[in-house]
Amino acid sequence: xxxxxxxxxxxxxxxxxxxxxxxxxxEREAEAARKAEKxxxxxxxxxxxKARKAEDAEKERKFWETPASLEMTPERKAMQKILQELFAxxxxxxxxxxxxxxxxxxxxxxxxxxxxxKAGKLAGIAEFAAAVRGVFYKCYYTYGASxxxxxLSKACEKVDLxxxxx
Numbered sequence: 001x002x003x004x005x006x007x008x009x010x011x012x013x014x015x016x017x018x019x020x021x022x023x024x025x026x027e028r029e030a031e032a033a034r035k036a037e038k039x040x041x042x043x044x045x046x047x048x049x050k051a052r053k054a055e056d057a058e059k060e061r062k063f064w065e066t067p068a069s070l071e072m073t074p075e076r077k078a079m080q081k082i083l084q085e086l087f088a089x090x091x092x093x094x095x096x097x098x099x100x101x102x103x104x105x106x107x108x109x110x111x112x113x114x115x116x117x118k119a120g121k122l123a124g125i126a127e128f129a130a131a132v133r134g135v136f137y138k139c140y141y142t143y144g145a146s147x148x149x150x151x152l153s154k155a156c157e158k159v160d161l162x163x164x165x166x
Contacts, residue, residue: 094158
């Protein structure tokens with residue numbers, strides 16, 4: 001027996017087993033920390049995306065907000081709906097040059113029509129349609145309307161078609 005007072009010394013195999021268990025515990029803790037960090041990053045990204053969407057929605061609401069002095073008659077609501085369709089993100093590959101503010105390549109453009117709409121300068125749907133068609137006419141006149149025409153003319157054709165379908 002060990003009654004001599006000598007301290008117990010674990011065997012090399014026991015020490016190796018203890019070290020392996022400690023290494024596994026540390027590995028599990030590190031993995032748990034990585035998972036927690038990954039989850040926190042995913043939550044941060046979701047929160048940022050949610051905030052960005054809310055900000056975009058607020059910008060969109062403000063963009064389409066009409067002055068209180070402008071009575072939104074059914075005719076004006078129809079004009080606004082057409083503009084919203086022309087400005088829709090799904091049409092931007094073609095419509096972008098026509099909806100950018102201060103685009104020197106396309107002037108007048110649909111941004112100008114939108115500003116005139118909000119200012120109440122377009123008396124009715126006929127005047128609105130004439131203003132929109134005027135944008136397209138100016139583009140065709142400037143860049144041509146042939147099959148091998150300038151890219152802006154081809155984009156104009158697509159946006160013109162969207163408008164006429166409304």
